Amino acid sequence: MATRFEIAAGMRDAALAGALRKALRRAGDGLLIAGDLSGGMDDARGLADWVGALGDAPVPVALAARGPLGPRGVALLLVADLTALAPGVAAPADWPDAPGAPALASRALGPAARALVLEGGDLVAALAATGRLTVADDPLAAAEARLAAAGPGAARRRASLTAAANLPLREALDFDLWHHRAERDSR
Secondary structure, eight states: OOEEEEEOTTOOHHHHHHHHHHHHHTOSSOEEEEEOOOOOOOOHHHHHHHHHHHHTOSSOEEEEEOSOOOHHHHHHHHHOSEEEEOTTOOOOTTGGGSTTHHHHHHHHHGGGHHHHHHHTOOHHHHHHHHTSEEEOSSHHHHHHHHHHHHOTTHHHHHHHHHHHHHSOHHHHHHHHHHHHHHHHHTO
């Protein structure tokens, strides 16, 4: 079962980083983030800490958003593995100017991020085109369903995806094969 984490209004980046690290330690099959996504960033180190914690999470990270997205919401959209948004929720027009947005967009979307960031394209549509984002009347239920659909082995697959993004291909393959064998042998 996934652990739900609610971002409180006015939560500072350093506090968010600490709370997310704690939530990730107890996140069973995934971490589902909801709450106030309208906030900005107040601390570069805190931002790097919570984005890094989510990027390196040992389990899939899902995001559910009902209300407006500020710079923090944009960063969460770009770092989450799976996202569900309520109809009408959109990234602000100036989303590429949010702290960290160009780097996170590049990481999330690869080469397709260039034109999107430079021209200020529709971030929600771009993420939806990759399958990372869906629009749902009940985004919380949809995000929970997406995490459940990832099923057993999702943590291993996420670890392999992280390895593939950070290691040379041969090392990433070795990691995936080792991890796969370890998971199979533990059954």
